[in-house]
Amino acid sequence: MLNRLDGQYLFVLPLPLTAPGKNARLYGVVLCRTDANLNPLSEYEILRCKLPYNALPSPAYLYTLDLNVDLLRDGICESKFINCLKSHFDNKNLTVVTFSARHLQALNAISLRCFLVPDILQKPKSVFDVKTALNVASIFGTQSFTAQSDLIANAKILELYENEKANDHIARLKLLIKLFKKLITDNYKIAAYLLRPTADKINFIRKSISTRDCLALLDNTEIKIIKPIKLQNTLLYALTCNNEEELKYEAIDLDLMYMIAPLSILTPDRLQKLHFNLSNTLSILKSSSEDLIFNTDTLPYKDKFFMNLNAADMAFYESIGKKDPHSLYPNMETDSQVLSNHLFLYRCENFQGTLTDQELNKYYEYCVKKMHKDLPVFLKEAKMLANNLEENDEAGLKRIRNIIRFAEEL
Numbered sequence: 001m002l003n004r005l006d007g008q009y010l011f012v013l014p015l016p017l018t019a020p021g022k023n024a025r026l027y028g029v030v031l032c033r034t035d036a037n038l039n040p041l042s043e044y045e046i047l048r049c050k051l052p053y054n055a056l057p058s059p060a061y062l063y064t065l066d067l068n069v070d071l072l073r074d075g076i077c078e079s080k081f082i083n084c085l086k087s088h089f090d091n092k093n094l095t096v097v098t099f100s101a102r103h104l105q106a107l108n109a110i111s112l113r114c115f116l117v118p119d120i121l122q123k124p125k126s127v128f129d130v131k132t133a134l135n136v137a138s139i140f141g142t143q144s145f146t147a148q149s150d151l152i153a154n155a156k157i158l159e160l161y162e163n164e165k166a167n168d169h170i171a172r173l174k175l176l177i178k179l180f181k182k183l184i185t186d187n188y189k190i191a192a193y194l195l196r197p198t199a200d201k202i203n204f205i206r207k208s209i210s211t212r213d214c215l216a217l218l219d220n221t222e223i224k225i226i227k228p229i230k231l232q233n234t235l236l237y238a239l240t241c242n243n244e245e246e247l248k249y250e251a252i253d254l255d256l257m258y259m260i261a262p263l264s265i266l267t268p269d270r271l272q273k274l275h276f277n278l279s280n281t282l283s284i285l286k287s288s289s290e291d292l293i294f295n296t297d298t299l300p301y302k303d304k305f306f307m308n309l310n311a312a313d314m315a316f317y318e319s320i321g322k323k324d325p326h327s328l329y330p331n332m333e334t335d336s337q338v339l340s341n342h343l344f345l346y347r348c349e350n351f352q353g354t355l356t357d358q359e360l361n362k363y364y365e366y367c368v369k370k371m372h373k374d375l376p377v378f379l380k381e382a383k384m385l386a387n388n389l390e391e392n393d394e395a396g397l398k399r400i401r402n403i404i405r406f407a408e409e410l
Contacts, residue, residue: 005036005184005195007093007125013151013173014103015065017057017072022301024106025055027067028075030173031088038177044170047084048075049110052349054367056374059382059403066167066399069406079325079350082110082120089123095195096121099151099176101129101257108255108302115321115346118302121255122234125197129257130179133187133194135221136259140270141187147221151175158182194259205231205260214285216266217252218259223274225263225281226252229290235303239288241281243274247288250298313339325351371410378407 011034015027028048033041051057051072062069076084085107089096098104104127108118121127131147134154138147148154151172155161160178164171183191208215209228217224217240227239234254241247252258263278271278299307309317316334320343328347334340347354348363355363382404389396 005038007036007095008041008091009034009036009038009180010088010094010096010124011173011177011180012096012098012104013169013176014098014100014106015067015169016061016103016106017051017067018061019058020102020105022109022112022305023055024103024109025049025051025057026081026103026106026110027051027057027065027072028081029085030169032173032177033088034177038181044173046169047081049081050075050077052078054345054349054363054370056371056378056407059378059385059400062403063385063396063399064166065169066165068167069402072406077350078110079114079346082107082114082116086116086120086123089120091123092125094124096124096127097130097176097180098127099130099179101127101132101255104129105255108300112302112305113342113346114350115317115342117318117321119233122198126195126201127198127257128180128191128195130176130183132218132257132259133183133191134179136190136194136218137183137187139218139221139223139274140265141190143186151179154179193261194257201254201260202231202234205236205254214263214282216259216261216263223266223276225278225285226260227285227288235300237294239285239290239292241284241288243276243281245280245284247284247292248295248298249290249292250295251300251303252298253300255300308338309336320346326354328354375407375410379404382407 011032013030015029017025017027026049028046031042031045031047035041048071057067057072061067075081104121107120111118111120131149134147137143138145145157148157152161152164152166152175155164155175155178158179160175160182164175166172205228209231212227214225214227217226222242224240224242229237229239231237236252236254237249238252239247239249266276266278306314313334313336316336316339320328325347328343328351332343334343344359348359352360382400386397386400389400
């Protein structure tokens with residue numbers, strides 16, 4: 001069955017410390033490269049990323065993944081971390097397989113903080129999100145099951161779970177490989193469709209724009225019909241309408257690895273099973289005006305960031321990422337206070353050895369102020385976790401005490 005795959009595969013499991021978004025932080029990633037038959041070509045590796053002193057993790061993520069708080073300040077700085085991953089990802093013969101593209105998008109946030117173009121997810125041949133594929137398979141596949149939001153929960157439902165623990169990150173990566181194998185075996189057509197090269201997916205959308213065809217999009221378990229309007233890099237502007245007849249003009253970030261397919265996927269039997277009124281939805285879309293007010297809230301943070309930069313700012317931004325860190329200095333020529341602050345934190349978080357004593361003191365003062373602001377929220381969230389524990393859950397209480405200890409020691 002697996003001989004229908006080609007190229008190499010890089011299985012990447014992100015270990016998030018925070019919710020997705022512009023401030024997303026990672027504990028690290030778990031990696032393993034395989035051949036087309038999914039035989040390992042590398043060791044299973046945990047690449048850890050150092051959490052800077054001006055950032056706090058989310059207690060919920062620390063608790064759920066049972067992350068070791070004593071290792072948060074270990075690992076390599078974000079600049080080394082993202083450049084190391086870029087060297088892994090930059091291969092047009094490689095498919096990256098992950099679970100939850102939303103958390104893998106933290107690599108875009110890290111790229112922005114490091115003055116790099118946030119295009120790391122466009123470097124490999126394709127990115128395959130097992131979570132998306134399971135959602136698609138649960139609706140359109142050959143087996144009846146309810147896809148879950150958690151990797152281990154999906155493994156349990158599909159009878160692949162062998163008592164792997166949340167804090168055994170390599171065991172969870174092996175579970176990801178098992179889930180991928182099962183998708184290939186049980187739902188090959190769905191997997192093959194989602195495994196198409198990124199360039200082919202982009203060309204399919206461009207063609208739909210020129211032919212003005214509507215398409216089906218699956219967002220988690222919600223089906224939307226979309227009318228593509230224009231495409232800018234990996235940002236698709238489209239009119240969208242769901243089964244509740246909610247019409248919107250929004251931006252769709254293709255880095256989130258949605259399933260976007262021709263309407264032919266919605267066969268009469270599937271429409272009946274889903275209770276989806278396609279004719280009404282299409283009628284609303286086709287009669288709608290492209291002058292509908294655009295929902296700016298749907299713009300990805302990386303696009304919002306660059307929209308606020310002028311040509312001089314962009315030139316400055318692009319130049320910093322290419323410079324030797326030791327050549328960076330305070331008050332480099334930019335009229336942008338945003339980029340000036342951005343540069344200061346970039347140097348502080350990654351290259352403290354290049355700072356003057358005055359800059360170091362300024363950074364420490366910034367960290368103290370930020371901790372005073374963020375710590376009460378952190379402790380409140382940790383105590384809420386404790387209050388929600390089941391009675392006599394001593395192991396859970398011990399983990400939460402460690403989380404609170406980490407905060408108090410700051």
